[in-house]
Each structure stands twice: as structure tokens, then as C-alpha cells.
Amino acid sequence: MARRRNTETFVVISPTGKVLLTAFFALFLVVLYLPTVLLIVFSFNAGTVAAFPLEGLTTKWYGLALHSESIRQALWASVRVATLSAAIATLIALMASYPLARRHVRGKAVISALMLVPLVVPTVVLGVALLILFQKGVIPIGLGLISVMIGHVVIALPFAVLILLPRIASIDKRLEEAAYDLGASGLQMFRRVMLPLIVPSILSAFLISFVFSIDEVVIASFIAGDQPTYPVYLYSGLKFPEKTQTLIPVATIMIVLSFLLAIAAEVIRRRGDRKLEGR
Amino acid sequence: MATAAQEPKAPLKRSRRETRNDGGSALSTYGLLAPMLIVLGLFFLAPLYYILLFSIALRRFSPTEALAALNGELNGFTTELWSKLVGVDVIVKLPGIDLTVPTMVVALIFIVLLLLAVSGGRISKDRGGWIVGIAFLLLLAPFLTLPAGNNLLRIMSLSSEGDSLRLFFKSVSMAMTSSVIAVIIAIPVAYFLAFCVGKSKYTWMLIVIAPFLTSYLLRVFAWKVILGDQGLINSGLMAVGLVDEAAPLTFLIYSQFTVIVVLTYAWVPFICLPIFLSFETIDRRLLEAAMDLGATRWQAFRKISLPIIAPGIVAAFLFVFIPSIGEYITPTLVGGTQGTMYGQSLASQFVGGAFNWQYGSVMALFLLGVVLLLTFATSRFLRSGAGGNL
Incomplete structure (x- = not known):
């Protein structure tokens, strides 16, 4: 079974191509999720502006947000x-x-x-x-x-x-x-x-x-x-x-x-x- | 005898038989459809009808009048505001040609081309595709430039009073750029998922699509954090010393570039799906056969896969292109003054500084017209991209 799948893959893509494509896909996923991850990181940022460098971690924004009417x-x-x-x-x-x-x-x-x-x-x-x-x-x-x-x-x-x-x-x-x-x-x-x-x-x-x-x-x-x-x-x-x-x-x-x-x-x-x- | 033979074919009789089989009456059929038709009539068709009225009303409303209730004030019609939008001249400059034509003429050519493409059996499918392609190029023309001597020559430009229209064509070219880039990124991703990851491909597809379903605003905002003057890229480059701290790369944020990057990013996950699905329809044995017969992988891709996935790719392109033309949120958040788009200018006629509801209605209907025309002319591709569900 496994062997058959390998040959199938072999037909549509060369081993080098597969490595390149995997790398591309990995990069794609990183860029795709980067903004979301950054947001999560910045939700704990101690500074008042969402910019680098980070000024330390805090959960105070969560508190403020939860208490904002x-x-x-x-x-x-x-x-x-x-x-x-x-x-x-x-x-x-x-x-x-x-x-x-x-x-x-x-x-x-x-x-x-x-x-x-x-x-x-x-x-x-x-x-x-x-x-x-x-x-x-x-x-x-x-x-x-x-x-x-x-x-x-x-x-x-x-x-x-x-x-x-x-x-x-x-x-x-x-x-x-x-x-x-x-x-x-x-x-x-x-x-x-x-x-x-x-x-x-x-x-x-x-x-x-x-x-x-x-x-x-x-x-x-x-x-x-x-x-x-x-x-x-x-x-x-x-x-x-x-x-x-x-x-x-x-x-x-x-x-x-x-x-x-x-x-x-x-x-x-x-x-x-x-x-x-x-x- | 003759009438008896015709009768079973009469649609009335067939429908009666069908209804009886379903155990329901015509009353229940239309009763069930009624809520949807009422909602669409009251809150979709009626509002569109009212912007049409506003766009051709003779009377000019002051801002306060625009906000007040409607009291039969529209006592006459005029096309004055429409000619303000589309009644400008197009200057065509090709080597050897220097031509000034009214926009209406160009628009007419555009409409005729698109309608030709869908005129049923008269024109073959291939040629229909070419005609749509030419019509799309025409949309881009105001932003196409040709090298001429040492200069770049804009082959088509609008006379000076055509600001809204110029903004419209700028939006079209921005939407076109981002959708082409999105498709180019999505093809290898879809190919990889369709052929290289085995059984888990649907899970991976879900992982790719998931960001599309999260808050659009926040994803746009996050790009501010990446591309801003103190953002990820600038501070990264400063840290390694490639960029001077006092002079961050300012083109990254608040520019056309930013809008295109963000639009591309926002739509890529979504269009991976139609392209992935069209790769899935390819019979692997065709590819094996091609390679047994001595084709290289590239040849097999070009001669077999590509023609099969072409409609899916066109559909994916349209899925991004059509909604991007009227984009309003993205350029407002990250476009700055350089990356403004038509949708913003349209919105500002209603809630912003410009405040002219009637001209805004003209702009809205113009955008709607172009979008509907494009959708209609390309509905064949859109349908194939949606897997025949539409």
C-alpha cells in the first residue's frame, strides 16, 4: 500500500520537487499564521503601542478589556x-x-x-x-x-x-x-x-x-x-x-x-x- | 387523438403530478419560498432601487436633507451626476496613435465584448474565453504602460476631471495584481496538498482555510504590526543592521504595496480550495500514461494537468478579483493616502468628508454594474470553481 502511494507521488513530482514544494508549503503556513501569532503575542505586550521591541509581558490589557463597559x-x-x-x-x-x-x-x-x-x-x-x-x-x-x-x-x-x-x-x-x-x-x-x-x-x-x-x-x-x-x-x-x-x-x-x-x-x-x- | 398525444407534455399537467407526489400544494410551495422573497425584495431589491432613484434625482439634497426622511422630493430625473462620473474623455496613446474618445465608447466596447462572450452557442468556448480576457485587459488599460524610447508610455489615460473613474481603474489594477499573485501562490500549495500529503490532505486543507474564517479586521491589523515603521520586518532589519534606525523602510506600510500584500494574504487560503478541488479531478493514470510515453513531469503538468485545472484557476482568480475591486476596509486601515481605493471614496460620499449621497449612489451603481457584468460574463468559470453547486 505504502509503496503504491510512493510511486503515485513519484509520477507527479520529482524527489527534489517534493522537497522544494514541502519547503514552500511550510513557509506558506508560517506566513499564514504569523499575523495571528503576533496578535496573541502582542495581547500580552506591556507597552502601549503594538510595535517592536516588546516591552515585557503583562495580562493587564485583558483585565482592562474585560472591565471596559x-x-x-x-x-x-x-x-x-x-x-x-x-x-x-x-x-x-x-x-x-x-x-x-x-x-x-x-x-x-x-x-x-x-x-x-x-x-x-x-x-x-x-x-x-x-x-x-x-x-x-x-x-x-x-x-x-x-x-x-x-x-x-x-x-x-x-x-x-x-x-x-x-x-x-x-x-x-x-x-x-x-x-x-x-x-x-x-x-x-x-x-x-x-x-x-x-x-x-x-x-x-x-x-x-x-x-x-x-x-x-x-x-x-x-x-x-x-x-x-x-x-x-x-x-x-x-x-x-x-x-x-x-x-x-x-x-x-x-x-x-x-x-x-x-x-x-x-x-x-x-x-x-x-x-x-x-x- | 392529436390533442391527447400532446397533453402529457403540457407543463401544467406535469407540475400537478409532481406536486401530488410530493404531498404538497402550490400554496405550500410558494408559501415556503415567500419569506425569502420578501426579505430579498424589501432589503435587497428595494435599497438598490432607492440608490438608483438617488443617482438620477433632479433635485440636489443638502447634507441635512439627505439625512431627513423621504417626502416625495424626487420630482424629476437627470443624468447629470452620471455624466460627472463617466462623461470624461479617454486619451489613447499608442505609438503613432493619439486618440481622444468618450469613456462611454470604451465602456460600450467593454460591454459588447463581455456580452459576446456569453452569447451562447454562437461563439465557441475557447474564443469566449479570449474575448473575456481582452475585456479584462481593457479594464486594466488605464494602468498599462509601454516602454517608448527612454520613457514609459501610459497607453490610455483619463482627462483631468475623471478623478473617480481614475480611482476606479486604480482599484481594478490593484485588485488584479493581488488576485494574480494570490493564484500564483495558491497553485503550488494546492498541488502539494492534492498530490504529496496522502490521506491527511483534507485536514491540511482545513488548516489552510481556517485563517480565512477568523476576523478579517484583525488579520489586516496584524499586518500593520508586521510592516509598520517599528514592525517585525523593519525592526528585524534594524537589528541586523541592514536598515538605519532613523530611516525605516516606509514603503512597507500605508502604500499601494501594503494594500496588495494584505489583500493577497487575506484571499489566498480561500482560493486554495477551488484549485485543490480541480487538481483532485485529475485522473492520475493520465499522468502515469503520459510519463510512460516519455513525457517529462513538466510536460505532463503543462499538457494534462493545466488544461484540466484551467477553469478552476480562472474561478479562483475571479473569487478574489471581483470582491477586491470594491474593497473598503483594507485600504482605510493600511493604504494611507497613496493606497486609496474606489470603495473608500464611495463610502466617504455617505459617511465621510465628501458627503454627497447622490453622487455616492452613482458611484455605487457604477461599481455594482461592473461587478454584475463581470460576474455574468464569467459565470461559467465561477460555476465550475464552485463545484457545480451554484
């Missing part, structure tokens, strides 16, 4: 916006995915296109467009967290559909038919047959939407008004070097958290894949 408010705002927008986007996407995957829908091509367009619309454009919509009172919500949440739902929708729709489409149609033949109602069929099979995809759609929202700054910076989400707070802080040192610790925690969330989403999705293939 404005940081806490921004974080809480972000968590609420992300949770709500991810839940709403996932729910709407779930509802829409089923007919798109299974039913005959008139104008399916147009609906699918409309649904995916938010993926390519520059966020700056969507941000200013929503700003006009809310600020000018076309839709009387005004600026604030609800507006931000709505903006995030629009962007998260296509992601959620792209995760849910292929999964629903891949479920054996006969399972549904059997449920109906046995007298299940539409809702019963969904709850007892469909839902158990797509729970991992629902979770991963939720997590992806959540991770997106908790990091989104462009749209939020236009329509958050005087209720900054955490990224907006961070963004305005990063423009002033003297403010940044207090922001780095929370940033570090957030990086680690979103990293874990993203990995969780992926692991859940894969487990779902395996479960479905096993049937």
Missing part, C-alpha cells in the same frame, strides 16, 4: 445580532431550499439568481443602499442593531441556501414518498424523516452565518448608528493606534473563538456527509 456592550450587541441573523437566515433558507430542491417552481432560475446575487454585490454598495433605505425612512426602522441584523440576513441567506439545498436534494426521494404513503402529513414527514437527516447541515448553515455576522464590519459600519457591533467598535479603534492596545486581547479571544466555531462547523458538516453516505 463599551467593549462589553459592543460584544453583547454582536452576539445578539449574529445569533438572531444566523437563526433567521437559516430558517428562511431552510424553508426556501425545500421547494427549490423538490418541487416544480415557476421561475426557479430567476429565484435562484436573485438569491445568489447578494454574494457578489460589493458590501460597500449594499451598506450604502441599506443606509438610504433606513435613514430616509423608506422602511421606518432607523439605524441600529435591527438594521444590521437585517443586512446580515440578506448576505447570509445565499450561504445558508448553498449549504442546505444540495443536502436536501441529495436525500433519497423514496424516503419522503414512503412517509406520505404511510399517512404522514407534510409537517410530520419533515420532522420525522427530513429533519434528522439535515440537522448537521442546519447547524453548519447556522454556524457559517453566525461566523460571517460576528465578523462583518462594512455593512454594520454604515447602518449601526450609535450602537456599534464589536467589529465596528474594533474598526473605529484600529484607526487610532493609541486605542488599539486595549482592543487586542478581546480580538485574540475572538480569533480563537471564531476559529473553533469554524472548525466545529466543518466537522459537523463532514460528520453529516458520512452519515448520509452510510445510508
Whole structure:
């Protein structure tokens, strides 16, 4: 077995090439993770400016950050916006995915296109467009967290559909038919047959939407008004070097958290894949 | 008889049969779709409609009026602001040619080229690719220079009043540079993962992609710590004495260079995936056969792998290029005055110093138009890059 794999590798790359490529990949990984590592290092920096040389280690910034009322408010705002927008986007996407995957829908091509367009619309454009919509009172919500949440739902929708729709489409149609033949109602069929099979995809759609929202700054910076989400707070802080040192610790925690969330989403999705293939 | 034979093909009947099989009615079908359509209609199409209105409104709003509620003030339409953006002249300077044409003409050529490329079966796929390529070159033209004698000659430039448009083309060329570099870095990484690491390749892929999913702001900020005047690189070079302490390398931060580096860095992990997936579709036996027949590894790569992964590479390029054109955060944080981009200027019309919502709407729609046109013209590649999921 091992020998076969070696010959396979040999076909596509020479031994020297492999060494070079491995070195390149190693360098790539170092550069890829260098910024994150530096941030973690600087979150313990005793100096007030994030610059070399380091002036000793301290955890005081973590203490300051944890006691800052404005940081806490921004974080809480972000968590609420992300949770709500991810839940709403996932729910709407779930509802829409089923007919798109299974039913005959008139104008399916147009609906699918409309649904995916938010993926390519520059966020700056969507941000200013929503700003006009809310600020000018076309839709009387005004600026604030609800507006931000709505903006995030629009962007998260296509992601959620792209995760849910292929999964629903891949479920054996006969399972549904059997449920109906046995007298299940539409809702019963969904709850007892469909839902158990797509729970991992629902979770991963939720997590992806959540991770997106908790990091989104462009749209939020236009329509958050005087209720900054955490990224907006961070963004305005990063423009002033003297403010940044207090922001780095929370940033570090957030990086680690979103990293874990993203990995969780992926692991859940894969487990779902395996479960479905096993049937 | 004739009508009976036609009837089973009628779409109405087929749909009824399908619905019955699914145990659902048309009502439930559209009922399930309704929330999504309402959200997209109210919060996606409506806002876009309102920036369109703003961009062509006859009346000029003062800043306070712009912020006030809408009271039917848009009582007439004009294209004045649009001509402020695109109504400038393009000066084409090629050896022997010195031509002044309106931007609209160039834009029209661009649009026609892109639409030609997607005009279905009329044009072969290969030629369609070439046409899209030429259209992209046209986008770059205002920044292309040719050596002429001892000077560099800009082959196309904009007349002096075209500041926004010049900024737009600058953004395009910055986005193009960073996406090309990103692709060049991602190809060997993807190749390595696809062919050299055996079974653990998916785990490695996850490790490569993970940074993409962490805070964008912070990754940009971290580059300030690396490239800044007292950053990692400068202080490292000072420590070994290559750079004088009083004169750090200032081009590293707050410049076009910084923006391009950071954009490339931010997107590379993301595009490793489509390229990796297209490498995965290559049948290894093809490569073995090629080498059995005496091809070198390079020849096998060029003649077999490259044509197979080409659509994936184009898709990867577009995944970076299209969103980078409208980039706003990165140049604000690390671009300084030299690395400004179109997205910043657009944002400043709404929340910054310039404050002209109507001209900002024109800029926004222009950007949206270009991006949608590019996406539409290249949707074939994008779809292949997304593994057919789109």
C-alpha cells in the first residue's frame, strides 16, 4: 500500500520537487499564521503601542478589556445580532431550499439568481443602499442593531441556501414518498424523516452565518448608528493606534473563538456527509 | 387523438403530478419560498432601487436633507451626476496613435465584448474565453504602460476631471495584481496538498482555510504590526543592521504595496480550495500514461494537468478579483493616502468628508454594474470553481 502511494507521488513530482514544494508549503503556513501569532503575542505586550521591541509581558490589557463597559456592550450587541441573523437566515433558507430542491417552481432560475446575487454585490454598495433605505425612512426602522441584523440576513441567506439545498436534494426521494404513503402529513414527514437527516447541515448553515455576522464590519459600519457591533467598535479603534492596545486581547479571544466555531462547523458538516453516505 | 398525444407534455399537467407526489400544494410551495422573497425584495431589491432613484434625482439634497426622511422630493430625473462620473474623455496613446474618445465608447466596447462572450452557442468556448480576457485587459488599460524610447508610455489615460473613474481603474489594477499573485501562490500549495500529503490532505486543507474564517479586521491589523515603521520586518532589519534606525523602510506600510500584500494574504487560503478541488479531478493514470510515453513531469503538468485545472484557476482568480475591486476596509486601515481605493471614496460620499449621497449612489451603481457584468460574463468559470453547486 505504502509503496503504491510512493510511486503515485513519484509520477507527479520529482524527489527534489517534493522537497522544494514541502519547503514552500511550510513557509506558506508560517506566513499564514504569523499575523495571528503576533496578535496573541502582542495581547500580552506591556507597552502601549503594538510595535517592536516588546516591552515585557503583562495580562493587564485583558483585565482592562474585560472591565471596559463599551467593549462589553459592543460584544453583547454582536452576539445578539449574529445569533438572531444566523437563526433567521437559516430558517428562511431552510424553508426556501425545500421547494427549490423538490418541487416544480415557476421561475426557479430567476429565484435562484436573485438569491445568489447578494454574494457578489460589493458590501460597500449594499451598506450604502441599506443606509438610504433606513435613514430616509423608506422602511421606518432607523439605524441600529435591527438594521444590521437585517443586512446580515440578506448576505447570509445565499450561504445558508448553498449549504442546505444540495443536502436536501441529495436525500433519497423514496424516503419522503414512503412517509406520505404511510399517512404522514407534510409537517410530520419533515420532522420525522427530513429533519434528522439535515440537522448537521442546519447547524453548519447556522454556524457559517453566525461566523460571517460576528465578523462583518462594512455593512454594520454604515447602518449601526450609535450602537456599534464589536467589529465596528474594533474598526473605529484600529484607526487610532493609541486605542488599539486595549482592543487586542478581546480580538485574540475572538480569533480563537471564531476559529473553533469554524472548525466545529466543518466537522459537523463532514460528520453529516458520512452519515448520509452510510445510508 | 392529436390533442391527447400532446397533453402529457403540457407543463401544467406535469407540475400537478409532481406536486401530488410530493404531498404538497402550490400554496405550500410558494408559501415556503415567500419569506425569502420578501426579505430579498424589501432589503435587497428595494435599497438598490432607492440608490438608483438617488443617482438620477433632479433635485440636489443638502447634507441635512439627505439625512431627513423621504417626502416625495424626487420630482424629476437627470443624468447629470452620471455624466460627472463617466462623461470624461479617454486619451489613447499608442505609438503613432493619439486618440481622444468618450469613456462611454470604451465602456460600450467593454460591454459588447463581455456580452459576446456569453452569447451562447454562437461563439465557441475557447474564443469566449479570449474575448473575456481582452475585456479584462481593457479594464486594466488605464494602468498599462509601454516602454517608448527612454520613457514609459501610459497607453490610455483619463482627462483631468475623471478623478473617480481614475480611482476606479486604480482599484481594478490593484485588485488584479493581488488576485494574480494570490493564484500564483495558491497553485503550488494546492498541488502539494492534492498530490504529496496522502490521506491527511483534507485536514491540511482545513488548516489552510481556517485563517480565512477568523476576523478579517484583525488579520489586516496584524499586518500593520508586521510592516509598520517599528514592525517585525523593519525592526528585524534594524537589528541586523541592514536598515538605519532613523530611516525605516516606509514603503512597507500605508502604500499601494501594503494594500496588495494584505489583500493577497487575506484571499489566498480561500482560493486554495477551488484549485485543490480541480487538481483532485485529475485522473492520475493520465499522468502515469503520459510519463510512460516519455513525457517529462513538466510536460505532463503543462499538457494534462493545466488544461484540466484551467477553469478552476480562472474561478479562483475571479473569487478574489471581483470582491477586491470594491474593497473598503483594507485600504482605510493600511493604504494611507497613496493606497486609496474606489470603495473608500464611495463610502466617504455617505459617511465621510465628501458627503454627497447622490453622487455616492452613482458611484455605487457604477461599481455594482461592473461587478454584475463581470460576474455574468464569467459565470461559467465561477460555476465550475464552485463545484457545480451554484
